[in-house]
Amino acid sequence: MGSYDVFVIGSGPAGQKAAIQAAKGGRKVAVCEQLKEVGGACVHQGTIPSKALRERAFDQAKAVARLQSMNIADPGTNVGVAALIGEMGDVIKAHDVYMTEQLERNGIDVIHGRASFVDDRQVNVRKINGQVDTYTADYYVIASGSKPRLLDHVPVDHEFIYDSDSILSLAYLPQSLVVLGGGVIACEYASIFALLGVKVTLIDRFPQPLGFLDPDLTKRFLESFEHHGGSFIGEADVESVQFDGISRVETHFSEGTVVKSDKVLCALGRVSQLDGLKVENAGVVVNEKQLVEVGEAGQTSVPHIYAVGDVVGPPSLASASMEQGRRAACAILGLNPGRESGWIPTGIYAVPEMASVGLTEAQASEAHGDVVIGYADFSEIARGHIANSSDGLLKLIVSADRVVRGIHIVGTQATDLIHIGQMGLLQNATVDVYVENVFNFPTYAETYRVAALQAAARLAARGAGESERVA
Amino acid sequence: MTNSPAAESPDVAAVITQLQQELADGKIELPLLPNVAAEVLSSSLDDQSDAARLAELIQQDQGLATHVIRIVNSPAFRGAIEIVALQQAIARLGMERIREIALSASLKGSLFKKGAYQQITDESWQLALAAGLWSKEAARASRRNVEIAYLCGLLHNIGTPMLLNRLGELVPSMPRRDVDVLLETLTPEAGARLAREWKLPGAVLASIEYLHRFAEAGDDQDVVAVTECGVALAQWMCKKGLLVSEVMQLPATQHLNLYPEDVELLLDKQEQIKISMESMG
Numbered sequence: 007m008g009s010y011d012v013f014v015i016g017s018g019p020a021g022q023k024a025a026i027q028a029a030k031g032g033r034k035v036a037v038c039e040q041l042k043e044v045g046g047a048c049v050h051q052g053t054i055p056s057k058a059l060r061e062r063a064f065d066q067a068k069a070v071a072r073l074q075s076m077n078i079a080d081p082g083t084n085v086g087v088a089a090l091i092g093e094m095g096d097v098i099k100a101h102d103v104y105m106t107e108q109l110e111r112n113g114i115d116v117i118h119g120r121a122s123f124v125d126d127r128q129v130n131v132r133k134i135n136g137q138v139d140t141y142t143a144d145y146y147v148i149a150s151g152s153k154p155r156l157l158d159h160v161p162v163d164h165e166f167i168y169d170s171d172s173i174l175s176l177a178y179l180p181q182s183l184v185v186l187g188g189g190v191i192a193c194e195y196a197s198i199f200a201l202l203g204v205k206v207t208l209i210d211r212f213p214q215p216l217g218f219l220d221p222d223l224t225k226r227f228l229e230s231f232e233h234h235g236g237s238f239i240g241e242a243d244v245e246s247v248q249f250d251g252i253s254r255v256e257t258h259f260s261e262g263t264v265v266k267s268d269k270v271l272c273a274l275g276r277v278s279q280l281d282g283l284k285v286e287n288a289g290v291v292v293n294e295k296q297l298v299e300v301g302e303a304g305q306t307s308v309p310h311i312y313a314v315g316d317v318v319g320p321p322s323l324a325s326a327s328m329e330q331g332r333r334a335a336c337a338i339l340g341l342n343p344g345r346e347s348g349w350i351p352t353g354i355y356a357v358p359e360m361a362s363v364g365l366t367e368a369q370a371s372e373a374h375g376d377v378v379i380g381y382a383d384f385s386e387i388a389r390g391h392i393a394n395s396s397d398g399l400l401k402l403i404v405s406a407d408r409v410v411r412g413i414h415i416v417g418t419q420a421t422d423l424i425h426i427g428q429m430g431l432l433q434n435a436t437v438d439v440y441v442e443n444v445f446n447f448p449t450y451a452e453t454y455r456v457a458a459l460q461a462a463a464r465l466a467a468r469g470a471g472e473s474e475r476v477a
Numbered sequence: 478m479t480n481s482p483a484a485e486s487p488d489v490a491a492v493i494t495q496l497q498q499e500l501a502d503g504k505i506e507l508p509l510l511p512n513v514a515a516e517v518l519s520s521s522l523d524d525q526s527d528a529a530r531l532a533e534l535i536q537q538d539q540g541l542a543t544h545v546i547r548i549v550n551s552p553a554f555r556g557a558i559e560i561v562a563l564q565q566a567i568a569r570l571g572m573e574r575i576r577e578i579a580l581s582a583s584l585k586g587s588l589f590k591k592g593a594y595q596q597i598t599d600e601s602w603q604l605a606l607a608a609g610l611w612s613k614e615a616a617r618a619s620r621r622n623v624e625i626a627y628l629c630g631l632l633h634n635i636g637t638p639m640l641l642n643r644l645g646e647l648v649p650s651m652p653r654r655d656v657d658v659l660l661e662t663l664t665p666e667a668g669a670r671l672a673r674e675w676k677l678p679g680a681v682l683a684s685i686e687y688l689h690r691f692a693e694a695g696d697d698q699d700v701v702a703v704t705e706c707g708v709a710l711a712q713w714m715c716k717k718g719l720l721v722s723e724v725m726q727l728p729a730t731q732h733l734n735l736y737p738e739d740v741e742l743l744l745d746k747q748e749q750i751k752i753s754m755e756s757m758g
Contacts, residue, residue: 042734051620095696120736135726136737164616165573165623172620249571 008115010036012338013129013143015121015283018046020315020327021149022105027335028147029112036115036141038131043102044109044116046151048324051171054101056194057355058094059174063201064357066090090202094174117141123288126308145310145338148290148298149331150283152276152316160186160247160272166255167247167270170195179204180268184257186244188215190354192273193227197357200236207265209257213240216354220366220414222401227416230358230397239265247272278317295319303337304330312338326350349431353421358398361424364412364431367403374405378468380437380461384417387456388448393418400453402427404461406468408436419450426454437461489655492648493662496640500666505643510675513541514583531572532563535579544582545575551756577627581606581757584631588638593645597656601637604711606757608633610750611714612707614743619733621703629684629700630707632677636668636685691729698732705729714747 011033014025021037022044029035041050048054109116117139119131124140131139154169156162164172170191181204185196188210196208208215208231214224215238228238243260247270250256254266278296285292291299291307298313300306306313312334315327329347336343351363364370370377384390384398398417405411413427430439440458445451499505516534536542542563549566550559560566567575589602612630616623640663644651651659668685671677683697684704691701706729712719721744724730725737735743 040734040736042732132736132738134731134734134736163623164620165613175616175620175622177622177625 016149024331380457382453382456607711
């Protein structure tokens with residue numbers, strides 16, 4: 007029987023950061039991971055592989071465009087997924103090595119196996135060879151992540167109908183693909199496969215995909231998606247999905263229409279991964295959505311058991327999960343974790359890239375009254391022309407008191423650019439900060455200044471209008 | 478690369494040496510890849526092929542067409558209506574399944590044919606078929622590619638019938654134990670020769686060459702591990718002396734991160750696989 011100060015279940019972003027923080031605080035820490043490698047779904051099925059695939063898809067699209075610009079015949083875009091995935095494998099391996107070394111460096115024991123609570127102080131870990139070992143710990147951190155949400159009417163078989171964990175096992179690019187869902191995972195894969203030349207149909211029950219995003223971003227996303235041959239079917243009521251027995255998968259809608267495709271990706275969200283963990287043996291409360299109920303710093307109904315990451319629900323972002331892990335470990339260590347950030351940026355690695363922080367236009371109007379918008383189109387930026395990437399937009403939302411309330415970006419480097427806005431939000435920066443300060447030239451960051459100038463001009467115009475009315 | 482036989486009589490050692498030499502010199506006669514099998518193989522990873530083309534292909538071989546129709550009307554696949562045409566068969570069972578049936582039937586007819594070592598040939602065919610079907614399930618369970626897994630499992634011992642045919646010419650009667658030693662030693666090498674000659678997909682070649690050595694298979698480690706796991710489950714089902722517990726402890730099974738409970742779940746597929754084998758075999 008092994009004994010630890012802190013026992014972390016799951017080695018994804020949340021578990022890893024919790025473990026490292028606890029180890030740095032001098033605690034004896036173990037991480038239990040059911041996969042052979044550390045990193046969880048983030049590294050092996052989700053975040054890293056899809057982003058790596060996206061980069062390869064861009065490389066390929068650029069190479070084809072370059073050849074075409076030199077009047078060299080299109081070499082064909084149907085590159086085997088295996089080749090693309092082979093390169094992704096190197097990225098994943100490098101990340102795995104780095105994380106494993108980081109855990110080792112911090113003296114953290116990695117236990118390969120499936121954990122289940124015996125009670126609130128003991129866990130059994132079933133190893134890959136069937137052996138069961140028992141461990142005790144003063145504190146536990148549940149960071150077991152999530153798994154694809156499956157529905158009865160979409161029978162995922164990983165051969166014709168895939169989920170987001172198996173889609174990258176494809177051996178070749180299908181000619182056509184239906185993607186079910188309108189969330190981040192669905193839109194990322196839909197747009198990446200469209201860029202790779204696959205005829206993609208994105209199907210969602212809502213009128214627009216990515217409904218939580220600012221509509222200007224969604225509009226640009228759909229334009230780009232359709233430009234690459236994709237099509238979106240909104241407000242769809244999918245009744246069933248089934249292999250037609252010949253060579254196609256049929257997606258049946260309740261009104262009787264059918265969309266046929268070579269393959270289907272079911273990306274209808276993810277649910278918490280608590281299978282076999284037997285949290286009930288520890289007295290941990292799970293809500294009706296099968297999410298672990300937590301209070302401050304991820305503390306569950308059992309004071310010495312914490313839960314972080316996807317098992318506690320939204321925002322289900324790797325970045326937010328890491329911070330949840332760190333804060334849980336700080337709570338265990340009795341350290342002040344610092345002020346909790348109210349502004350977590352969202353990054354969507356679709357084609358095009360999108361990012362957002364702060365309030366949407368509608369939210370800002372509701373909270374702060376009339377707002378003005380400053381836009382900067384990437385086509386107005388020298389860097390966009392230089393990089394042949396002028397299809398992008400930055401949108402600043404500014405309230406009447408000149409404070410910037412939200413930043414929304416679509417286009418190249420959006421997920422990096424957003425952090426300038428995030429820092430500004432944290433400082434309650436006014437639009438003048440972006441106008442009065444100098445940005446490197448030529449950079450995409452200049453879009454902040456361009457958008458701020460437009461917003462400032464609109465504020466001035468509004469002020470002038472109001473003065474006229476008063477006079 | 479070949480394994481060393483565990484124990485062998487002087488006679489079998491001499492035959493092994495001779496066959497090794499023939500393989501090295503390219504003197505051993507390599508069977509031709511049947512037309513249907515070649516086309517089915519080349520189309521199995523190609524999304525362009527369609528049902529009509531597949532039906533046309535199968536129809537070119539009367540024996541094969543009859544065989545496919547017989548299989549789709551067998552208890553494993555039979556529906557309410559009798560199947561009388563290949564297009565109808567494809568509509569009923571799907572392109573992938575018909576491809577599998579056609580490929581299997583074609584290989585059986587051309588490679589695993591009657592000869593001096595008929596019982597061993599039959600057993601190796603049963604093992605190949607079971608390995609193909611089990612490999613698919615192992616791939617599905619471990620989220621690896623399912624489509625390529627069947628091919629890799631089915632063809633993992635493709636060198637065996639070729640060796641048995643040649644052995645029949647050299648030594649019409651050899652004790653079973655000695656034949657087993659010979660096959661264990663030479664099957665990977667012979668299979669790899671055949672796979673290269675037939676220009677089989679790289680994953681299939683790797684599964685033949687690196688079977689039981691998946692860790693050495695480089696980028697094909699995963700697919701070879703899937704095949705090893707499929708072969709092990711096939712050996713277990715075909716009563717080749719392998720126990721479930723041994724399948725669970727295989728490095729390949731563990732490489733795929735299949736826990737004992739996952740293997741137990743896989744075993745639930747046994748009846749379904751047996752029925753498929755009875756029909757296809």
